[in-house]
Amino acid sequence: MANGEVPAAKLRAWWAHRQWLDGGRHRGASAAQVLAATGWARTGGGSAPYLGLFARAGLRRAEVDAALAALEVQELPAARGRSYLLPAEDFALGLAAGAGATETELGAAVRQLGVTRDEIEQLCLTLAQLLSPTVPLTSAELYVQAGPAVRPLGDAGRRRGVASTLPLALGLLRSRGLARRVPVDGRLDHQRHGYLGWDRPVHGEAADLARRYFAWAAPASVRQFRRFSGFGAATAKAALAPLELVALPGTELLLPSELAGEFAEFTVPSEPAYALLAATDGLHLLRRDLSRLVDPRDADRPVPASRTGRVLGAEADPPTHLVVDRGRIVGFWEYDPERRELVHELFVPMDAALRAALEAAESFVREDLGDARAAGPDSPRSRAPKLAALRAAPRKE
Structure with a gap:
């Protein structure tokens, strides 16, 4: 190990410590508290959110599902447009972080599938009138009820995984905080969903996402932050400027200055966790x-x-x-x-x-x-x- 270089075991143990994976110290925390402290949890129809919340705070599935139903947490299109489970305090920021990906997807459909922005906006208006805040409708139900406002996109659309204009409009409504996707049976690890009407603000600066990210993931690199956020080089540079990050010796990894002292004093626990x-x-x-x-x-x-x-x-x-x-x-x-x-x-x-x-x-x-x-x-x-x-x-x- 080079002089001054951080031992790999210390890095790993610190990451686990910041991720609340150090021996059950946070049992009893809520799902929202875990996600706010350790980061948004990727969903995608798998068991990862349940496993992560159980490992960190001992939360059972019924507790997580109850938090989902109570809007304490929610599955939303966030960074890079990927689906994450977020705490309520981050709904607006998460939606803002994912908005660019939705616009990119719509732009590709306009260029490659003959879709127009006007027809998607008109379909959004139709769907907004159909969606209830309390009774979810599946995409199949919305397809029928929206009638001719939905247009099939033929073989070209199916090859791109967009069989009609419906998912494009639903994606736009979700990114604007005007609709939310919920599991039909209330479970995050199943893949049948319905849609509800919603009205949530969408706002947040790139620096807000950077601050969250480095609180969860540091020490981390600029490249890793860009991969998570989807930001280009200029946007990432501007987002990181207010954070006062310091470099770890011998690495490309950066750490917020307010954590530097704690990291320096941190030692690898002697007992396994x-x-x-x-x-x-x-x-x-x-x-x-x-x-x-x-x-x-x-x-x-x-x-x-x-x-x-x-x-x-x-x-x-x-x-x-x-x-x-x-x-x-x-x-x-x-x-x-x-x-x-x-x-x-x-x-x-x-x-x-x-x-x-x-x-x-x-x-x-x-x-x-x-x-x-x-x-x-x-x-x-x-x-x-x-x-x-x-x-x-x-x-x-």
């Missing part, structure tokens, strides 16, 4: 710098079910859900809903604390979620090769 997280948890996703969460001795571990010799240290994103200890990745895990059990591969010997963390997560998934789906097309069938590979891995008992 295990947590089971989704692959898209903010511990990784805020920076997408997986190699810094991997101990060098684990870099050459094979990716489960890989047919091409992939290894963990060369991955951009986690290949499975993760077991972590003080920020270090110490295992892979997935859930088998047919056998109703958690399957894992550990990089460290089993001890009482690790066993307790595994059992707690397994019980939570079995009793509250039924499965631990990743976002997208994940299913028990698609997961079968990973489950087989994890079961075949050597045990560290």
